[in-house]
Amino acid sequence: MNTNKMFGMKNKDGGCSEGAGLEFRPGGMLVQKRSSDSNQNSASVPTIKVRVKYGSSYHEVNISSQASFGDLKKMLAGQTGLHHQDQKIFYKDKERDSKSFLDYVGVKKGSKLVLIEDEISKERRSIESRKNSRMEQASKDIAAIRSEVDTSAKQVARVEMDINGGKKVLETAILKLTEHLMNQLIKLDGISADGDVKLQRKMQVTRVQKYIETLDMLKIKNSMMGINRDNNKFPTRHQHPQVFTGEMPIYNQDKPDQRDLPGTNSRPVLVTTKWETF
Known part of the structure; x- marks a missing residue:
């Protein structure tokens, strides 16, 4: 069946225009096409008020019907003090993914949702x-x-x-x-x-x-x-090995060797000579 005929969309020539303002969502649902144009008239997208239960408290939130659950979590973070990454939102007893859209799952004005803290995500x-x-x-x-x-x-x-x-x-x-x-x-x-x-x-x-x-x-x-x-130092004089530095005794040759005479007290005459070292 032609979807254009089903929705009764016609062009200027009286024919049906394909997909005008519509898009298919996951699961085959045909809904109004979302526009990324920042100049799109915001009045065309309705704002809804939903009630969210967190513990024993209820929080009312005004949000676009085409917003995602991730957007809703960020808005609830300011009211509950709970980080948006630590939140789990349930709608009709089923946890909803942050990337899922409110209108896609049927959230409308006055819908009730439940918020709990995700302990695993928090840890x-x-x-x-x-x-x-x-x-x-x-x-x-x-x-x-x-x-x-x-x-x-x-x-x-x-x-x-x-x-x-x-x-x-x-x-x-x-x-x-x-x-x-x-x-x-x-x-x-x-x-x-x-x-x-x-x-x-x-x-x-x-x-x-x-x-x-x-x-x-x-x-x-x-x-x-x-x-x-x-x-590398040059050796000094006192560092050279000395050939002879002692004294040599020389005895008087004209007299008998007094060393052999018993009882004599005279000492031999000594003549010393210092040898120069070359």
Whole structure:
């Protein structure tokens, strides 16, 4: 059967126009076509008043007959204080989906609906809220650590410049800087994160590890600097091995060897000669 003839819609020529102002809804119901034109005359869409029971209270809501149950939930959120995602609305003992339209299921002026709190949705949303809060705090913690690492990076660059330039740096300064970076690494390890925040943490861990490795190499190079300097020094006079530095006694050859005469108290005449070292 031609739907145009059934609804008696005719064009200027007296014929029937197809689908003029009508559309098919899910289930095959033919209803007035909805227009997305913002300039559509709102007076053509009736406003209805419905009663919604929530606990022991009743709430009256004025809403467009072509609104969705999701729209109704948002309006009830202000009156009940219940988040629209935590709401379940029943009409004729059946839960209605947020995307379903009021007029499609037969809601009209004076219709009664029941609202209850969705405990599962509420708990799920609460968990998601806590998770988002943790991620926000983790992001702030990582930002603070990143600032500390930026400062340490400048100090590492100065130490590297001094050592590569031949200037010896105090070992305690290198150890202190390494210890500070290790503490930042421990802080990063204690942060639990997901998604983009986890990626931020990984980037900072890589940075800190790189600076610690650089300091380890600089520490070795810095410690070898004093040894190389000592090895390059010219040996001093007192460092040369001495050929002979003692005194050589020379006895008078014109007299008998007094060392062999018994009872003599005279001591031999000694002549000393210092040998020059060449």
